[in-house]
Every structure is written in C-alpha cells, then in structure tokens.
Amino acid sequence: MRKDVMEQLRTNKELIEFVRAQPHWYRKLSRDPRDIYSAQIAALHHFEKTIPHKVQKFSNNVQMASMMMHMFSSMNSQS
Numbered sequence: 001m002r003k004d005v006m007e008q009l010r011t012n013k014e015l016i017e018f019v020r021a022q023p024h025w026y027r028k029l030s031r032d033p034r035d036i037y038s039a040q041i042a043a044l045h046h047f048e049k050t051i052p053h054k055v056q057k058f059s060n061n062v063q064m065a066s067m068m069m070h071m072f073s074s075m076n077s078q079s
Helices: 003-011 013-021 024-031 033-046 051-078
Strands: none
Touching (some): 003 013, 003 033, 013 024
C-alpha cells in the first residue's frame, strides 16, 4: 500500500479501525489508492456519523424525553 494512504489511515483512528474490521477495503486501497474517499464515506456510514444518522439519534432522544415528560405528568395528575 502507498505511504500516503497508510499515513491517512494512521492519522484517522476510525478509518484504520474500519479497514481492520473490513479487510476488503485494505485490498481495494492497495489496488486503487484513490478509493480512500470512498473508504472514508463507508466508515462514516459504518460508525453512523453521517448527518441523517445524527438527526435520527437526536429525534430518538427528543421522542424519549417527550415520552418521559408525558409519563411524569400523568403520574402527577393521578396523585
């Protein structure tokens, strides 16, 4: 593998973790170093760090908080 690709992997902790978890990316990057950007995007999807994933997590947290508030308010109204 080219030195510049290895350096990018070393500097990005999540990317090297992703490549270790999915060795077919190591082979892809060895054959075509320009695929580093595709690997980075795949790693973002793997670790759920894309904007849609973040929005979904935020939405789930808001929904959970809303449910808890509703539960607490119903418990107070019963007392």
